Amino acid sequence: MTSIAKRVCLAFAAVLLVMGSFFFSADPAAAASYTVKMGADNGMLVFEPAKLTVKPDDTVNFVVNKVPPHNVVFDEATIPGGDKALAKSMSHKKLEMAPGDTIEVTIPKDAPAGDYTYYCEPHRGAGMVGKLTVAG
Numbered sequence: 490m491t492s493i494a495k496r497v498c499l500a501f502a503a504v505l506l507v508m509g510s511f512f513f514s515a516d517p518a519a520a521a522s523y524t525v526k527m528g529a530d531n532g533m534l535v536f537e538p539a540k541l542t543v544k545p546d547d548t549v550n551f552v553v554n555k556v557p558p559h560n561v562v563f564d565e566a567t568i569p570g571g572d573k574a575l576a577k578s579m580s581h582k583k584l585e586m587a588p589g590d591t592i593e594v595t596i597p598k599d600a601p602a603g604d605y606t607y608y609c610e611p612h613r614g615a616g617m618v619g620k621l622t623v624a625g
Contacts, residue, residue, distance in 0.1 A: 520546040520595075525619065527585075527609060528555030534612040536619035544624050545600050551581075551592040558584035559609045559617075561592050569603030569623075582610065596623060 521544070526537040532555050543549060551561050560583060563576040581592045602625030609617040 520544075520548065522548045522550065524550045524552055526554040527551055527559040527561075527617075528553065528557070530554065532556055534609070534615040534617045536607075536609075536617060539618075540620045540622070542622045542624055543596050545596050545598045548593060548595045549621065551594065553585045553588050553590040555588070556612075557588065557590075558586050558611060560584050560611075561594065561607050562610055564606040564608065567604065567606040569601040569605070572601075575600065579605070580607075584611070596621075601625075 523541055523543065525541065529535050529537050534556055536551075537554075541549065551559075553559050560581055562580045562582060565571070565573045565576040568576045575597065578597070579594055581594070585592060600623050602623050605621040605623060607619050607621065
C-alpha cells in the first residue's frame, strides 16, 4: 500500500510542478512608449530628447511643443542597410500645426539595429535633427 501512495504523491507533485510553471513563466518584454518634444520649452528648434534608444515594436510619440509647423522625416541615407522603403514607412511628411498634435512612429519588428537619423523638414537647416538608435 505504501508503494501505491508514493506513486500517487509523486504523480500529484509532478502535476503541481507542471501547472505551477504556467503561472511563474516569464512574460515576454512589453513594448515601450516614448515621447519626443518637437520644439524645446525655451522655443529652440530641436527635438527633445535629441537621441533616444529604442527596440523593435516600441512606439515613439513626437509631440508638437513649440514653434510649429513640424514633421518627422527619416533620412534615407542613414537608415541601416539603406532601406528607402523603411525610411518612407516611418516618416510623416504632413506638417502638424497645433501644440499637442502627435505623430506616432512604431519601430517595425524587423527593423535592423543601428542609428536612424530623422529631421523636421521646415527646420532642418536650423538644426532640428534627431537620432533613434534601434537596439538589437
